[in-house]
Amino acid sequence: MTSVIGTDSLRDIRNDMMHRVEKSALDFLEQEHARWSALDREAGATIETIAALMRSGGKRIRPEFCLSGFLAAGGDPHDESIIAAAVAVELLHTSALIHDDVFDESAIRRGAPAAHVKYATRHRDNDWRGDADRFGESVAILAGDLALGYADAFLAEAAGARPSVLAAWSEMRTELQIGQHLDVVAAARFTGDPKLSRTIAQLKSGNYTIHRPLLIGAILAGRPDLAAAFETYGLAVGEAFQLRDDLLDMFGDTDTLGKPAQLDLERHKMTLLLSLAIERDPAVRELVERPEAEADGLQRSLLASEMAAEVEKHIAGLVVAGGTALADAELEPGWRAELIALAHSVAYRDK
Template sequence: MATPFQLSDPAVPELLRARMLDRVEERLRGLLAAEHSATRGADPRAVTPIRALADQVTAGGERTRATLLLTGYLAAGGSPADAQVIDLAAALELLDTCHLIRGDVRENVPLRRGIPTPHVGHAAEHERNGWRGESRRFGEATATLAGDLAVAYADRLVAGLGGEARAVWDQLRIARVLGAHAEAATRTEYLDDPWPLGCLEGCTPGCAAGWYAVREPLLLGAALAGRPDLTDEYRDYAGRLHAAWRLRGFLDSGAASDWHARMLCEILLGREEKDRTEDLIMRLVNEADRALAEAPLRSGWHRELVSLAGRLVLAGAW
């Protein structure tokens, strides 16, 4: 029999969150498997968007938003036994998957998490079978419906959410849609600037990965734990963490960066500028630490939030 967790154990935070993330994974897989099974008998064609969504959800990923939500929730004193936080974390992952699918359609991304994106895969299926109409449009329509389905399932999971948590969730839903449009518009109008220093002052609605990627999951955790007193500390922590992460992504110019960002990084940033940016990243991580210094968190969780910030910024991609 497993030994029960003692909340004073310094090893507990990461292990406790890992167990809850396993439950989130089980919730996602169970939900999609049940929907596939229930739908297949009624109309085999109707399972296509379910399968497209399931392929993307189960292909992997860091589950960063679920991790932030659970960390903020547990640090605020939330009960690990509460099933609602598991549903909320699963809903966050579904919402993120929806916007990944739709973003991949807009940018015609061929692969995501090592597998073909839904619009590409289903366009190829249409072409192989010689079906009527235009293959590209069929693929894009299927992907869009898979995204719609992800939002519908997310809304079902959070149906019982109330109070401040509901307000944060609703704001997140709106911010992601408006942010996606603003990002597309700024790129179309040649107004996008890959240098993310503006994140130090606060993201514009067109930020490709706005503060809501970090801030809202943490605020949802605090709200669900009944701790609105942590709002300011979590906001300050999230702002600095997000800015450090954006700078790290630009500096590394990884595969997730577009050609414009990679070109600017290589051409405009010499060794001295890169060193200054590295110093700035470390300063932001330290400021994220200090933002939580006086926060009344559960024992051991201040250290875990600081450690999480370091790991996320080091990874450079969410």
């Protein structure tokens, strides 16, 4: 059981574990790349795609919550099972990012060409046969699938004698895939539906980003009793995370975000922010219902509607609700405050 109370000490423990997570993931990918490249120089291409994305940085929010759930539940920081679980969570996220960029036709990820763009360019540069864009998308889809397979392998290693971890993992994977599908459908329909948009946000953010990683950590620490508190916290903070994502996409800039800004509008993504605006502002609804809704016009309309200010208030309420959900949870000393601090960090981030 952890006995350290100081916030800095708690973070030092988690940061040390995060370094182990990153080393474990990158060492594994390096070994896999060497193994398959020895078979054929092209065989390691998809592995390099995964490794390059992981090396490029990222917020590591999901493994951070996984480690935090484990430590808050009294897990031993030296337990290797939680390291494997955190690697699995980040590999699942890597898989989703690679696929997302194909779905959204996004050219940039973390300031560099997205995987499908990189391989389409390679196809053109080598004057290979066939359609270059189709080739790039094919390689990216395969890389995303491989990352998912690796994630499953790490999670199986982590589960060990706790098969209930596998159930939580399976549910997390399913929620993500269903959320992705509903996201694609909502973009095609492009009609305001706050209930559906909130469901998508819960599946793709509340559960996949925060709730399930926390739960997996707690189960590995032998504390499945924390499931209810972590679910309530995770759904509230996850919605705040998604709304911040929507605001950043709507009003941010590409250089800061490391991915195209206003892409959700350009791709007609029915975000939770836009759904709420459609429900509350007839001018926004009128713009959306036009056959060719223009991103610039929607952005100006949203600014004029003061929707951003309303969403900021809602985010603040969600962060408070997340902290309240932990009020009666039996957590290790200092961890309620640290989880509230994490809620603030994801809800008020700038990229």
